[in-house]
Amino acid sequence: MTRLSVPEMSCGHCKAAIEKAVASVDADARVNVDLSSRTVDVESAADMSAILAAIREEGYEATTIG
Numbered sequence: 001m002t003r004l005s006v007p008e009m010s011c012g013h014c015k016a017a018i019e020k021a022v023a024s025v026d027a028d029a030r031v032n033v034d035l036s037s038r039t040v041d042v043e044s045a046a047d048m049s050a051i052l053a054a055i056r057e058e059g060y061e062a063t064t065i066g
């Protein structure tokens with residue numbers, strides 16, 4: 001599991017956009033968006049750099065934590 005910091009997400013629209021971005025890279029990924037902490041937990045066999053790129057393409061800065 002990789003935890004991402006996505007500081008600009010703030011609402012259900014952001015949550016849906018990020019889930020869609022991750023799914024575009026790996027349809028089987030498990031994604032848990034936590035709006036209160038502005039973190040996203042991702043469980044995926046895909047390359048994390050591709051997932052980060054897809055989230056950034058949706059307009060959100062994203063970095064791995066830890």
Ligand SMILES: [Cu+2]
Nearest residue numbers: 010011013014
């Ligand atoms: Cu939003």
